[in-house]
Amino acid sequence: MTIRVRLMIAFLGVVLATNLLLSLVTIRRVGQVLIEEVQMRVLLDLSAAREVYENHVQGLAQFLEAASLDDSIAAGLQQDDPQQLAQEVRQIYQMDRADMISLLDRTGRVVYRPAGPDQRDGSMADNEVVQRVLATGQPAMGTLLVSREDLVRQGINPALLARWGPDPAKEEAPEDLLEHGMVVAAGVPIRDEQGGLVGVLYGANLLNGRYRIVDTIRDLVFQNQTYEGKDIGTATIFQGDVRISTNVKTEQGRRAIGTRVSPEVARVVLEAGETYAQRAFVVSDWYLSAYEPIRNPDSRIIGALYVGLLEAPYVHRQRLIVVVFLAMVLIAATATIALLWLITKQVLKPIGRVIEMSRRVIGGDLGARVGIRRRGEMGALLRAIDEMADAVAQREEKLKAATRRQIGQSEKLASIGRLAAGVAHEVNNPLTGVLTFAHLLRDKHEASEQDRRDLDLIIRETTRVRDIVRNLLDFARESPSRRQPLDVNGPARQMLTLLRSQKEYRAIRIEEDLAGDLPAVEADQNQLQQVLLNLALNACEAMPDGGVLKIRTARRGGEVIIQISDTGVGIPREHLETIFDPFFTTKPTGKGTGLGLSVSYGIVQQHGGDIEVVSEPGAGSTFTVVLPAMGAPSGEATQAPTGAAGKEPSDE
Numbered sequence: 159m160t161i162r163v164r165l166m167i168a169f170l171g172v173v174l175a176t177n178l179l180l181s182l183v184t185i186r187r188v189g190q191v192l193i194e195e196v197q198m199r200v201l202l203d204l205s206a207a208r209e210v211y212e213n214h215v216q217g218l219a220q221f222l223e224a225a226s227l228d229d230s231i232a233a234g235l236q237q238d239d240p241q242q243l244a245q246e247v248r249q250i251y252q253m254d255r256a257d258m259i260s261l262l263d264r265t266g267r268v269v270y271r272p273a274g275p276d277q278r279d280g281s282m283a284d285n286e287v288v289q290r291v292l293a294t295g296q297p298a299m300g301t302l303l304v305s306r307e308d309l310v311r312q313g314i315n316p317a318l319l320a321r322w323g324p325d326p327a328k329e330e331a332p333e334d335l336l337e338h339g340m341v342v343a344a345g346v347p348i349r350d351e352q353g354g355l356v357g358v359l360y361g362a363n364l365l366n367g368r369y370r371i372v373d374t375i376r377d378l379v380f381q382n383q384t385y386e387g388k389d390i391g392t393a394t395i396f397q398g399d400v401r402i403s404t405n406v407k408t409e410q411g412r413r414a415i416g417t418r419v420s421p422e423v424a425r426v427v428l429e430a431g432e433t434y435a436q437r438a439f440v441v442s443d444w445y446l447s448a449y450e451p452i453r454n455p456d457s458r459i460i461g462a463l464y465v466g467l468l469e470a471p472y473v474h475r476q477r478l479i480v481v482v483f484l485a486m487v488l489i490a491a492t493a494t495i496a497l498l499w500l501i502t503k504q505v506l507k508p509i510g511r512v513i514e515m516s517r518r519v520i521g522g523d524l525g526a527r528v529g530i531r532r533r534g535e536m537g538a539l540l541r542a543i544d545e546m547a548d549a550v551a552q553r554e555e556k557l558k559a560a561t562r563r564q565i566g567q568s569e570k571l572a573s574i575g576r577l578a579a580g581v582a583h584e585v586n587n588p589l590t591g592v593l594t595f596a597h598l599l600r601d602k603h604e605a606s607e608q609d610r611r612d613l614d615l616i617i618r619e620t621t622r623v624r625d626i627v628r629n630l631l632d633f634a635r636e637s638p639s640r641r642q643p644l645d646v647n648g649p650a651r652q653m654l655t656l657l658r659s660q661k662e663y664r665a666i667r668i669e670e671d672l673a674g675d676l677p678a679v680e681a682d683q684n685q686l687q688q689v690l691l692n693l694a695l696n697a698c699e700a701m702p703d704g705g706v707l708k709i710r711t712a713r714r715g716g717e718v719i720i721q722i723s724d725t726g727v728g729i730p731r732e733h734l735e736t737i738f739d740p741f742f743t744t745k746p747t748g749k750g751t752g753l754g755l756s757v758s759y760g761i762v763q764q765h766g767g768d769i770e771v772v773s774e775p776g777a778g779s780t781f782t783v784v785l786p787a788m789g790a791p792s793g794e795a796t797q798a799p800t801g802a803a804g805k806e807p808s809d810e
């Protein structure tokens with residue numbers, strides 16, 4: 159899996175998880191708040207509905223009160239003038255504000271009824287409203303249950319009685335609904351000029367099958383709002399547990415008259431007399447509904463008032479919120495992915511370039527660079543990689559040049575070596591002859607003193623030539639590394655002989671200080687000789703105007719050291735670190751290869767030894783070759799006795 163995919167999965171996980179969690183919490187919370195708000199609203203609506211209901215009752219009372227102010231009614235009652243009274247009351251009745259009107263005397267007996275079969279003789283003293291007016295002398299009002307016969311007696315319009323009644327579609331008709339009706343009633347006192355109570359004007363409106371109150375509630379409280387063709391708000395008046403006035407519709411579109419409330423609501427509202435607010439399935443839809451009891455003036459519960467809010471619009475709103483939130487989550491996730499895609503593309507682009515660049519470098523294109531400039535850690539990384547490539551390219555270039563030089567040099571050296579070996583070989587035999595015959599001549603009796611001296615010179619010089627030739631032969635011979643116990647003074651002397659034969663270093667005085675009792679070292683003679691020659695040549699080259707070259711051998715604890723010192727230019731401090739590096743040279747091209755010290759160091763290391771340098775710029779340098787002595791455990795630190803070094807007898 160790539161970094162990008164991993165990053166994206168991780169980010170997406172985080173975004174989705176947090177967003178979903180957030181949405182879930184918010185949606186639940188919003189849902190709760192919404193429900194609370196709706197329940198609150200239903201309760202408020204219920205009290206508004208109650209207000210409308212009370213208003214209706216009060217309106218009736220106010221109407222009667224206004225009518226009762228007419229002095230002629232009181233006068234008619236006092237004078238017992240039926241004609242006059244009938245005229246007055248009929249006028250009131252004709253204003254059509256009450257279904258039933260009765261004028262009663264001080265005792266509650268019926269004096270006049272504008273409608274109805276039995277106009278006189280009856281008594282309404284047992285009517286709760288009338289009782290109250292008679293008892294207090296004040297207007298009274300309320301909701302009452304009235305028997306059918308009483309309604310007829312009070313002069314109700316028969317058409318109203320016919321309209322009320324249970325839904326004909328329903329088989330079973332509630333018994334009590336047929337026996338009683340529910341009315342809002344009001345009674346106002348009639349007073350004489352002195353304020354004495356002379357009668358009661360009583361009026362009542364039937365609620366069964368009448369829809370003024372519930373429709374007013376719907377219009378005022380719910381402002382007639384609809385949702386998908388249904389009224390959002392509905393109101394119902396119950397007589398007992400039966401719907402007698404409602405704007406809840408049945409599936410056939412009729413008002414749901416005659417149906418009953420659920421037993422639970424009946425228990426809470428009708429029996430316990432409490433307000434009930436709950437989600438309820440009414441007729442065909444879910445409603446958020448609230449009920450409260452309707453009481454008669456004696457505080458007996460005779461029915462209930464109900465308002466219901468259609469739940470669908472709220473559910474719809476809640477769904478909308480859910481949808482909006484889910485959409486937000488989706489958008490956030492998509493945006494995250496897109497953003498991350500771009501960011502990772504931007505961030506990871508250099509990695510691709512680095513890989514591509516590395517492949518090109520491996521393939522040999524040393525000029526390849528990442529070539530992207532960035533800030534921060536990525537920038538540092540890219541710069542470092544490019545710098546590394548620069549360094550590699552430079553080094554490669556140097557190496558190539560040096561190798562070219564070296565190859566040329568070694569080819570030259572090799573051919574010179576072969577040539578020298580050939581010449582030396584050719585010269586060697588005649589030299590041996592010359593020497594032999596010179597000795598023979600010298601040992602002759604007849605040779606004069608002068609001849610002997612001359613011959614000695616010849617022998618000495620020839621011997622010197624032979625030594626040089628031998629050394630040359632030894633040096634040029636390509637022999638595999640062959641280690642053997644060795645006295646380091648041997649190669650040291652051979653090196654010196656070779657050096658002395660070089661005419662260009664005539665200005666250099668050579669001093670030797672070779673210890674006599676050195677332990678042997680295990681070494682390859684030729685290689686050791688090459689090391690010493692390299693060091694000695696460096697020393698000579700450091701003294702172009704002459705100086706002293708000193709070679710010293712000594713024992714140092716468990717080691718044998720060979721020291722080559724010069725009084726030359728010395729080595730600057732900053733070069734001490736690098737002089738052993740291959741190809742490090744301060745000499746002009748063609749003169750130095752920068753290989754001498756590195757090759758020497760390699761050889762000495764292979765012998766388990768080391769090369770130490772001490773140098774003072776302007777004063778000279780000392781190179782010390784350290785080799786482990788044979789038979790001495792390494793690391794043994796016995797001090798070499800000073801002044802023990804002595805001249806070793808010549809092996810000639």
Ligand code: ADP
Pocket residue numbers: 692696697700724726727728729737742743744745749750751752753754755756779
């Ligand atoms: P080369 O002799 O071809 O330059 P070497 O490896 O032998 O290469 O030496 C490396 C460098 O070390 C020399 O170029 C020189 O600057 C420095 N060096 C070595 N020996 C001496 C010395 N005895 N005195 C001063 N500089 C020295």
Ligand code: MG
Pocket residue numbers: 692695696750752754755
């Ligand atoms: Mg050198």
